[in-house]
Amino acid sequence: MITVHHLENSQSIRILWLLEELDAEYHIEHYNRVGPQTLAPEEYRKLHTIGTSPTISDGDLVLPETGAIMDYILDKHPGSTLRPAPGHPQRERYLYWLHATQASYMPLLLEALIFKRMISKVPFFIRPIISLVVNKVRDGYLWQRYGRHMEFMEAELSRSTWLSGEQLTAADIVMGYCLQVAEVRTGIDPKYAHIHGFLKRMRERPAYQRALEKNGPFNPLAE
Structure with a gap:
C-alpha cells in the first residue's frame, strides 16, 4: 500500500487529492514543520536524499517529486480519466x-x-x-x-x-x-x-x- 509522507502545508495535498479522486487505498504519515524557516523535520529529510515534499513510499520504493509520484500512481490505475491517453482531445x-x-x-x-x-x-x-x-x-x-x-x-x-x-x-x-x-x-x-x-x-x-x-x-x- 502507498504511504504518503505528508508534510504539513505542503505540495503533498495534491497527492491526497489524486488518491481520493481515484478512490485508492493509502496510508498517511503526518510530519510537522519546524524552526523559524518552517522546514521539514529531520525524520522527514531522512526519507530520501532529496528530502522534499511530496514523498511517497510503496514497499521498498521511496519516491519524491510531484510529477514522478503522479505518474507512478496513475500507472497503477491505467483506466483513469485523470490522464488523457495519446489521441484524446484533451x-x-x-x-x-x-x-x-x-x-x-x-x-x-x-x-x-x-x-x-x-x-x-x-x-x-x-x-x-x-x-x-x-x-x-x-x-x-x-x-x-x-x-x-x-x-x-x-x-x-x-x-x-x-x-x-x-x-x-x-x-x-x-x-x-x-x-x-x-x-x-x-x-x-x-x-x-x-x-x-x-x-x-x-x-x-x-x-x-x-x-x-x-x-x-x-x-x-x-x-
Whole structure:
C-alpha cells in the first residue's frame, strides 16, 4: 500500500487529492514543520536524499517529486480519466498544464516567497534599502512573467471547465495547489474570474474535501 509522507502545508495535498479522486487505498504519515524557516523535520529529510515534499513510499520504493509520484500512481490505475491517453482531445493541453505547473508556475511562486523573506527576515534598520532593491527586481522580472502566465491561464479557463477541457485531469490537481499558494502569497486579482471559478469548483469536489479532511488544517506558506 502507498504511504504518503505528508508534510504539513505542503505540495503533498495534491497527492491526497489524486488518491481520493481515484478512490485508492493509502496510508498517511503526518510530519510537522519546524524552526523559524518552517522546514521539514529531520525524520522527514531522512526519507530520501532529496528530502522534499511530496514523498511517497510503496514497499521498498521511496519516491519524491510531484510529477514522478503522479505518474507512478496513475500507472497503477491505467483506466483513469485523470490522464488523457495519446489521441484524446484533451491530451496536448493536459501535457502542457501538467508540466507548466512545476516548470513555470511553482518557480515563480517560490521566488515570490524568497523575495518576501529577503525583506521580512533582515534587520529592521536595513529593511527600507532591501525593500527598494527587492521591489525593483520583483516589478521588473517576477510580476511581468507571473502576469503573462496568469493571463494565459485565464484565457484557457474561459473556454473550458478545467484546464485541458471538460474533464478533470491530474493537471488540474497539480495546478490547484499552486493557485491556493498564489491566493496567500501574491493574491489573485478579481479580474481573473475564470481562475476564481476554477478554485470554487475544485473546493466543491467531494474528493478534494475528503483530502482536506485527511490533510488537517491547510495554510500554504505566505512568507
